[in-house]
Amino acid sequence: MNDRMRRIGLAVLPIVLAAAVAVLLLLAVDAPPLRSFNLVWNGSLGTTNKLADTLLTWVPLVLAAAGLIITFAAGLWNIGIEGQIVIGAILATWVAREVPGEAYFIIPATLLAGMIGGIIWGLLAGVLRVYGKVNEIFGGLGLDFVATGLAVYLIIGPWQRAGVASTSGTDLFRAEVWMPEVGGFSWLALTIAVIAVIAVFFLMRGTAFGLKLKAVGANNRSAFLLGIPTDRYMLAAFALCGALAGLAGTVQATAFHHKLVPSISGGYGFLGILVVLLAAFRTAWIAPIALFFMALSVGSTQLSLRLGLDSAIGGVLQGVLVLFALLAGGVQAKRHLGKRRVAGATLVES
């Protein structure tokens, strides 16, 4: 009982501390804290329109995070996820722009193309890692640059639009191949995200594949000696993550921007890494954490608009919250370690 209370206290404490720091920060820049929180809430989740906007930005982030759960399980830092999102968006754009046909054919085709793009880019990083012995962080980073460069090249080169707005991306796709909406909600994108999170949850928890992947991640050498084809598992992890990242890119292109833009990834790949780390690699937690991030991002726009606060304040608030969450995680880990040490000491003494 007492222990449980303490655990709840430990979980709540960083939130309270973070909120306190946020209040101090807002007071320091002469912003009324309650009104600020209210503005962020109403500007992100509090009204139907804003909720729809926020959820649409939540989709690519949670897809990226779901993919990263898989690569992290295999012990891989898939920094190349940004590039996988970009290539997914590029292939989806190619289909949306160049392939003629009815919406019921083109929309699934964009999704498929996006997944294929992400898989190819993921496997490239995987092959470099497995066969080329190139650390996936370096390989991935390089592939990110290549992907972004390719997107910019396409936008100001072969897919350049006429007239002055040439850096604003390609021409808008024809409206019938945009991802469908009902009442402002991009239901197809949301459905894909929910299915993806549930699928990854069960993949990691209830399947032999998930277990073996975790074994590969926990100790690659031992897993190999125990008969798991570790190379193939790592490649599979890259491919699965790439597929989800490619879907994220497709959503960015066909549901959010309705065109290819230079910064099509939105940084959701890197942000996804942070989400997964905060969730401590637990799938169930990535959905609420990602929603929290996007609500704060979308909502903090109101702080600039309504209160004239510097646009960096939203980012600083986010940073403070992340810092406290990480600190709380660190404190908890240290307590566990301390307990174990105490237990060990008792054992030796007795």
Place this chain on the structure above:
Amino acid sequence: MKGKYWAKFLAIITVLAMLAGACGDDDDEVSGEGFTFGMILVGPQNDRGWSQAHYEAGEYLQEQLGATMIVLDKVNGADRPEITVDQVVDDMVAQGAQLIFATSDDMKDGIELGAANHPDVPMVWSSGDSAWADGEGYRADLDNLGNEMGRMYYAKQIAGCAAGLTTETGNIGYLGPLINDETRRLANSVYLGAQYCWSEVRGEDPAALTFSVNWIGFWFNIPGVTLDPTQVANDFFDGGADVVISGIDTTEALVVAGQRSDGGDAVWAVPYDYEGACEEKPEICLGVPYFNWGPAYLEVTKSVIKGEFAAEWNWFGPDWDDLNSLNTSGVGFVEGDGLSDDSATALEEFIDGLAGGDIVLFTGPLNYQDGTPYLTDGEVASDHQLWYTKQLLEGMIGASASN
């Protein structure tokens, strides 16, 4: 009898004219108390460049009219991936904005959608062509969306002239952003200004002037994606150029020239976009061409307050009587300390020539880079020919297209 009639008539006309004049003056004293406008910026509001110039125009409106500004900066896919321009428009309208400025060519799709969603709210898309009936991007359906842009090609000609007057090696580099109609137009303007002052003013051989353009690929440096502007500027100097003119949003050209100057080289640079850009290294800065959006934005805002807004494409120019007047000149050029006294005098004569119409550099015969005629003999470029510049000019070194 008849004479008396005319005298009476004239008197009445005079009184009427005075009345009309007085009314006109009254009209000019528009109050913007309680009037709210939105300002959407693509970069940081203090970027010492393009966005700050717009932000300061917004402050100018507040000062002149007592109006209230709602501003959101860094509205671009990299800084704010989670919002789009049309969403910002929704927010600003909900907050009471009665006029919205979208201040980048990048905002085309968003502001056109926003204007369609709120047909009763006047909006301005700066640097766009959606309200130009002869333009390629004309949107007749959006009668609440106007365009504002400055005739920067004049100030760029002045910048080119300053370089042409100063260069000792006869080799000038132009640090270009990405390639489109606007950036080609401005590169051509610099070239024509440089060529004129090199050959006509200094009497040098036109063929002895080397003018190279190198495009980095974007408005500013993106590591790993664009060419590195610092590197490009260094390459220009290594290749024999002694003046580098910047067409990008950031000040690498001036910084690199400054470093080389400190090392004993005789080199100069011309930055872009922001009135105070020379401050970073004044002694080797030949001057800076910049936008002053205030006067044009003031006119638009007054028309909205008076209920007379019409969606127009307005390509406003400099005030030749006072090139750097905050209140009247939409495009300016501040001379830099790097300009010698003789050159400054010659440059002022050149500016007078532009002002008086004696010097019209976009006059044929002028060929495009591939030899096709751009302007025939004696033909003066129309707004359409200037706005939609399809290639660099013959005699310039560099790419006209990105593929």
